[in-house]
Amino acid sequence: MGAWPSLSNVIFALIFGAGVGYFTFNMRRLVALIKKGRPVGPVAHKKERWRNVLYIALGQSKLVKRPVSGLMHVLVYLGFVIINIEVLEIVIDGLFGTHRIFQFIGPAYGVLIGLFEVLAVLVFFAVVIFWLRRNALKLKRFWSPEMSGWPKKDANLILYFEMVLMGLFLMMNASDLSFQQLNQGNWISGSIYSMIQDWPQAQLHLIERICWWTHIVGILGFLNYLYFSKHLHILLAFPNVYYGRVTPAGQFENLDSVTEQVKLMMDPAADPYAAQPEGTVPEKFGASDVTDLTQVQLLNAMTCTECGRCTSECPANQTGKLLSPRKIMMDTRDRLMALPKEGESKQLLDDYISRDELWACTTCNACVEACPVSIDPVSIIMAMRQYLVMEQSAAPSELNVTMSNIENNAAPWPFNQQDRGNWINE
Amino acid sequence: MEKALNVPTMAECQAQGKLPEVLFWVGCAGSFDDRAKKITKAFAKLLQASGVSFAVLGAEEGCTGDPAKRSGNEFLFQMQAMMNIEVLNGYGVGQIVTTCPHCxxxxxxxxPGLGGSYQVMHHTQFLKNLMDSGRLKVSGGSFRGKKITYHDPCYLGRANGEYEAPRALLSALESELIEMKRCKTRGLCCGAGGAQMFKEPEKGNKDINIERSEEAIETGASFVATGCPFCNTMMTDGVTAKGAESKVAVMDVAELIAKAADL
Structure with a gap:
């Protein structure tokens, strides 16, 4: 080992700093975007929320409800998290010019690396199966209209990234002469090494260095790719599950702004001609754009990884309607990401989500139930219906009839309220 | 005309200085829809047979506001809610049972968020409690050994996590309960929720109730049991559209139990 810092240590520090720095910059942008939503105030049921994080996010309890994709996902997730312990060693080695610094822990090091290698192979094959499911088997949920173009490319890019990273990790170990000669933990890479062991030492060393560098640069690249990708869910799933619904799925939020007005209307002592206090801005009812949604709804949108389990369970989608809960989430995210550029020249309603989609929802909550990370598309649909009805009076005409019946005779049909008890004597 | 039921209203009860054990919230469908009225009556008979003291609001009941809220009309929903809460609180109602999962x-x-907190039960939950405590006897009667499939109403199942009470009642009928492929948490909606009941469906290639009815018919069951007047309408229409109405009857859980007991 030469003097520290060597040129390669400096280059490593620069690349590493740039990778972490740009990632941090984008995460701040992400937080700023989510904060464009309405604040939600303090959250209750903290204990239950942490329980959800433990079971639903960490334990992936809802993912494994579909056993094939679920178990493979658990494998890729565990593999990826555990193998990334290795990144810590790579960073220390890179910065300080050491080589496999963790070897000082003794035989346990071999077991650890051996385990990483087995996981790397399993992850590699799981990812290949994922690719086949998406591209060869053409599972319906991966071929909806909203999955053409970038979303499809994005999904495949992630899979290629993971395949390459796992391959580089194994190749890096296989071409590491001192590691192979130690013969501890080269459970998988040992057999690759046996094929290349006759190659000149210098060549092996070169391959090892190339793999080592590409591997760490690839990881930093992948980290920075997240912000531009649906793959952001590997980070946001945790806060999203924490902020997810803990009340019954059927309980829709009561709008406080409406409660105030209704109480005023029903209060015989209230002065109907009283002027609004100076400076009060009448609150907008419902949502026509992302800034009308709550921060939790925007976090939902940024978390969505487009798996499409919601859409595949949606009764409206299954019967050929335009509505796709996944598209609702993707549209919300796309509009939010485009907000700084588009400004108010566009909005979520009509420019992204059509009214036909909104009115096709039966509020059955199948999408909410299906989501492995507690995303709630129904709440966004409801907020947009509220805008259409309360701000624009733009409900489908049959619903206007229904609503005026409720208003006039307290039933959705035109029957007299006085006749409600007639069934008793019929 | 069958024998009139002797169901008191809350106003009558109050005039006599009595507070019934439970308020039966009938709902709009249960009050006005001819098919749903049969469910209302079957449930009332079961309550009477179990010796439950109950009353209805009659003309003082109004739509809960569910279809208005799900249409996006929060104003109308809260107006309805506050009027109903005033009536319910006025009578000091503590326990409510209803045959409609939306109500x-x-x-x-x-x-509760608008000032109305009650102990609310779906009629299948209430009937199961009556059965468990021995007040209601449920036996098979003409349904013994018959194949029944149960359609989960979204607002009872996914919305409120109740999957077992209706199934426990159906099992007590000594029937053969066959599940559809999509059931419980993954149950397919009948197509009526979210105020869809009151409008034409959006453009698609199939109606949701047809999709669901096909699934129910495929099980080979002679009865489709539901726990919701709107599911009942949707499934009945679907079964009829498939020309299967002579083989498959759509009935509420309460109707099945009442019929088995010859009420």
């Missing part, structure tokens, strides 16, 4: 969900989950 059940709204009363149970959305009224």
């Amino acid at each position: 059940f969900n709204t009363l149970k989950n959305e009224y």
Whole structure:
């Protein structure tokens, strides 16, 4: 080992700093975007929320409800998290010019690396199966209209990234002469090494260095790719599950702004001609754009990884309607990401989500139930219906009839309220 | 005309200085829809047979506001809610049972925030309690050994997590309960929720109730049991559209139990 810092240590520090720095910059942008939503105030049921994080996010309890994709996902997730312990060693080695610094822990090091290698192979094959499911088997949920173009490319890019990273990790170990000669933990890479062991030492060393560098640069690249990708869910799933619904799925939020007005209307002592206090801005009812949604709804949108389990369970989608809960989430995210550029020249309603989609929802909550990370598309649909009805009076005409019946005779049909008890004597 | 039921209203009870054990919230469908009225009557008979003291609001009951809220009209929903809460609180109502999962969900989950907190039960939950405590005897009668499939109403199942009470009642009928492929948490909606009941469906290639009815018919069951007047309408229409009405009858859980007991 030469003097520290060597040129390669400096280059490593620069690349590493740039990778972490740009990632941090984008995460701040992400937080700023989510904060464009309405604040939600303090959250209750903290204990239950942490329980959800433990079971639903960490334990992936809802993912494994579909056993094939679920178990493979658990494998890729565990593999990826555990193998990334290795990144810590790579960073220390890179910065300080050491080589496999963790070897000082003794035989346990071999077991650890051996385990990483087995996981790397399993992850590699799981990812290949994922690719086949998406591209060869053409599972319906991966071929909806909203999955053409970038979303499809994005999904495949992630899979290629993971395949390459796992391959580089194994190749890096296989071409590491001192590691192979130690013969501890080269459970998988040992057999690759046996094929290349006759190659000149210098060549092996070169391959090892190339793999080592590409591997760490690839990881930093992948980290920075997240912000531009649906793959952001590997980070946001945790806060999203924490902020997810803990009340019954059927309980829709009561709008406080409406409660105030209704109480005023029903209060015989209230002065109907009283002027609004100076400076009060009448609150907008419902949502026509992302800034009308709550921060939790925007976090939902940024978390969505487009798996499409919601859409595949949606009764409206299954019967050929335009509505796709996944598209609702993707549209919300796309509009939010485009907000700084588009400004108010566009909005979520009509420019992204059509009214036909909104009115096709039966509020059955199948999408909410299906989501492995507690995303709630129904709440966004409801907020947009509220805008259409309360701000624009733009409900489908049959619903206007229904609503005026409720208003006039307290039933959705035109029957007299006085006749409600007639069934008793019929 | 069958023998009139002797069901008192809350106003009558109050005039006699009596407070019934439970308020039966009938709902709009249960009050006005001819098919749903049969469910209302079957349930009332079961309550009477179990010796439950109950009353209805009659003309003082109004739509809970569920279809208005799900249409996006929060104003109308809260108006309805506050008027109903005033009536319910005025009578000091503590316990409510209803044969409609939409009323059940709204009363149970959305009224407390507006000042109306009650112990609200769906009629299948209430009947199961009566059965468990021995007040209601459920036996097979003409349904013994018959194949029954149960359609989960969204607002009872996914919305409120109740999957077992209706199934426990159906098992007590000594029937053969066959599940559809999509059941319980993954149950397919009948197509009526979210105020869809009151409008034409959006453009698609199939109606949701047809999709669901096909699944129910495929099980080979002679009865499709439901726990919701709107599911009942949707499934009945679907079964009829498939020309299967002579083989498959759509009935509420309460109707099945009442019929088995010859009420």
